[in-house]
Amino acid sequence: xxxxxxxxxxxxxxxxxxxxxxxxxxxxxxxxxxxxxxxxxxxxxxxxxxxxxxxxxxxxxxxxxxxxxxxxxxxxxxxxxxxxxxxxxxxxxxxxxxxxxxxxxxxxxxxxxxxxxxxxxxxxxxxxxxxxxxxxxxxxxxxxxxxxxxxxxxxxxxxxxxxxxxxxxxxxxxxxxxxxxxxxxxxxxxxxxxxxxxxxxxxxxxxxxxxxxxxxxxxxxxxxxxxxxxxxxxxxxxxxxxxxxxxxxxxxxxxxxxxxxxxxxxxxxxxxxxxxxxxxxxxxxxxxxxxxxxxxxxxxxxxxxxxxxxxxxxxxxxxxxxxxxxxx
Amino acid sequence: xxxxxxxxxxxxxxxxxxxxxxxxxxxxxxxxxxxxxxxxxxxxxxxxxxxxxxxxxxxxxxxxxxxxxxxxxxxxxxxxxxxxxxxxxxxxxxxxxxxxxx
Numbered sequence: 001x002x003x004x005x006x007x008x009x010x011x012x013x014x015x016x017x018x019x020x021x022x023x024x025x026x027x028x029x030x031x032x033x034x035x036x037x038x039x040x041x042x043x044x045x046x047x048x049x050x051x052x053x054x055x056x057x058x059x060x061x062x063x064x065x066x067x068x069x070x071x072x073x074x075x076x077x078x079x080x081x082x083x084x085x086x087x088x089x090x091x092x093x094x095x096x097x098x099x100x101x102x103x104x105x106x107x108x109x110x111x112x113x114x115x116x117x118x119x120x121x122x123x124x125x126x127x128x129x130x131x132x133x134x135x136x137x138x139x140x141x142x143x144x145x146x147x148x149x150x151x152x153x154x155x156x157x158x159x160x161x162x163x164x165x166x167x168x169x170x171x172x173x174x175x176x177x178x179x180x181x182x183x184x185x186x187x188x189x190x191x192x193x194x195x196x197x198x199x200x201x202x203x204x205x206x207x208x209x210x211x212x213x214x215x216x217x218x219x220x221x222x223x224x225x226x227x228x229x230x231x232x233x234x235x236x237x238x239x240x241x242x243x244x245x246x247x248x249x250x251x252x253x254x255x256x257x258x259x260x261x262x263x264x265x266x267x268x269x270x271x272x273x274x275x276x277x278x279x280x281x282x283x284x285x286x287x288x289x290x291x292x293x294x295x296x297x298x299x300x301x302x303x304x305x306x307x308x309x310x311x312x313x314x315x316x317x318x319x320x321x322x323x324x325x326x327x328x
Numbered sequence: 329x330x331x332x333x334x335x336x337x338x339x340x341x342x343x344x345x346x347x348x349x350x351x352x353x354x355x356x357x358x359x360x361x362x363x364x365x366x367x368x369x370x371x372x373x374x375x376x377x378x379x380x381x382x383x384x385x386x387x388x389x390x391x392x393x394x395x396x397x398x399x400x401x402x403x404x405x406x407x408x409x410x411x412x413x414x415x416x417x418x419x420x421x422x423x424x425x426x427x428x429x430x
Contacts, residue, residue: 137430215415224361225410233353239350269348276351276391276406283407294415 016233075324082323088175108167112160119157126150127309134302144298150305157210158286165189165278168270172278179319182312187226188233188281193288194223196308203307204300213297222288229284233277236270237282243267329383340427341366344384344395347373351406352394358409362419364427366396371415378408399425 087110132145165172175186185191197219207215243266246259295303336342343360343366345352359366371377372392372400384392396403400419403409412418422428 040329046406165386218414221414221416224358225413228354228358228361231351232350235353236350239348270350274348280351280354280406280410284414286412 007104054086079323100267108164109171109177112164113170115160115164116177118155119153119160123150123153123157123309124313126153127306130302132307134306138197140298146303147293147298147305151289154289155286158282161189161282162279165275165282169275169278179316180322181315181319185315188229189278190281190285191312192226194219194226196311197222197288197292199311200304200307204296204304207300211295211300212321215292216292218288218295220282225284226281229277229280236273236277240267240270243270329386332380332383332387332402335367335369335380336402338401339367340364340399340425341422342366342369342397344369344371344380344393344397346371347394349393351391355394355396355406355409358413362422362428364422366427375407398427 126146126149129145130150132144133146161172171177172189175183175189178186182191185195197215201212201215201219204215243263246263292304296304332344333407335344343352343356343359345368345372351366356366356368369380372380373381374380374417381392384395387395387402389395389402391405394406394409396405396409403412403418403421409418419428
């Protein structure tokens, strides 16, 4: 249906478009009903109808594209708003014109978030390298190098977390540096090794009797250690609550003021021990990973590391879906 | 140091703690979970507390509490205990020292 005349946009509204077509069809029938000398008019009408159809189709496509663009912009906007919210919570001053940003006291938190993002990127790169090696049936030697690299790389993040906990223990405890779905499973500023091992046991077959026993023992031991640390944390909470409640009561007496100060000082001391708990929890995670690596063969370790990484990737993907979900 | 050695050899499992220390609470909980009944010495309730604390630090225990001894031997602080528990050594040590039987 090639022709040189310029196409015009007849309508963007389906109803109007339908009416147009119906009107044109009626016109056409009327034209056909008359005698043959109107053949050239028929041709013109047919051409015009074809042009209209084409224009309407193009218009619909443009509208679809526009709506899709709006949707993705909306998602982006939501993400940006959340980032802004997060940044504000961390005490970063963001002016309304958006062209200035200074950190105010939230420096430790933001710096850690950035370092963690960088570590994660490098981790994913290594995992992809491992996946490639496994899929291409690489030899044990090559696999071992990559696997050891990943295990050593885990050491990096535990060290970084340790430093960050010294600067801002509550940021680490909050889990705000992780995605929402990961935060569901937060325990003392990170993941639960015992749960991870439970997930892995099915993925790791075939295991020898010895290995199965060792992995089960490791899972049980890490769970016992986790429970012990949890109990310590509960004791800390209780102790903190008692300390602060102890300073309640009839006010305005110099003895009470001194009491208040003393109790605040004690409470401060207790808060200071939180960092120790995070450190032991991270130590637990690190040791469990290393112990697991010792129990398994290189190939099994490779599979385990891939499974762990995939699991956390899914949690992060779930978080993204959640954040982008349509809301009324 | 003598006090420490003496106290440490009195029972198969001995833990030095402070009543205000919540990490000590964790380590005690772990021992109870394993079925051990460690002797617990709270330094802030002990007349020789300061001296014992100094001795523990000189053994390399930092923080000084919790400090764990099994079969009279210095095992370490919280971090060491957890590491040993994860590789199965802690249980074995407790069995060898007859603090537990299985």
